[in-house]
Amino acid sequence: MDNDQKKALLALARNTITKSLLPDTVSVSIDESKLDQYLGAFVTLHIGQSLRGCIGYVLGFQPLYKSIQDLAISAAFKDSRFNPLSVGELNKVDIEISILSEPSKIEDISQIVIGKHGLIIACGSHKGLLLPQVAVEHGWDRAEFFFHACHKAGFNPAYFKKEDLSIQVFEAEIFSESKM
Numbered sequence: 001m002d003n004d005q006k007k008a009l010l011a012l013a014r015n016t017i018t019k020s021l022l023p024d025t026v027s028v029s030i031d032e033s034k035l036d037q038y039l040g041a042f043v044t045l046h047i048g049q050s051l052r053g054c055i056g057y058v059l060g061f062q063p064l065y066k067s068i069q070d071l072a073i074s075a076a077f078k079d080s081r082f083n084p085l086s087v088g089e090l091n092k093v094d095i096e097i098s099i100l101s102e103p104s105k106i107e108d109i110s111q112i113v114i115g116k117h118g119l120i121i122a123c124g125s126h127k128g129l130l131l132p133q134v135a136v137e138h139g140w141d142r143a144e145f146f147f148h149a150c151h152k153a154g155f156n157p158a159y160f161k162k163e164d165l166s167i168q169v170f171e172a173e174i175f176s177e178s179k180m
Helices: 003-021 064-077 132-138 142-153
Strands: 040-047 050-057 093-100 104-106 118-123 126-130 165-170 172-176
Touching (some): 003 064, 003 093, 040 064, 050 064, 126 142, 132 172
Antiparallel strands (some): 040 093, 093 172, 104 165, 118 126
């Protein structure tokens, strides 16, 4: 994805959130034909160093520009861990987008490359996902990354049967307003 496409997606995400809070805002126009791939994506919101919302789709099921619009709304207003974003927070929030590769199964956590791989852990009805940047931001090694993904899935990794566990990795192209 080139810089113009990244900037267009970030502008689209910001405009979508802004229009929800301030309906008279003028819509941005983008070249949808360059952003119509079916890819997994996440929209993450930060205020300072603090997470303010993060929602995503592991797999693409609609054009990327539509996913980014949906995910921007969800991250800003529907992430159950946070109150909906307010008008007063709008100018403080930094938008980050992660475009995901197709997940692939691995057999052992020794195959995880910190800073490159995100994790999807599933065991029975429990499932958890952590983006690649999470391990880097927290300074985690493989074992800590795995443990936190299991915790997010809602189970203690010490109590699962290895044959019931599915570990998948994926890569992400990550870009944000603050780093463009």
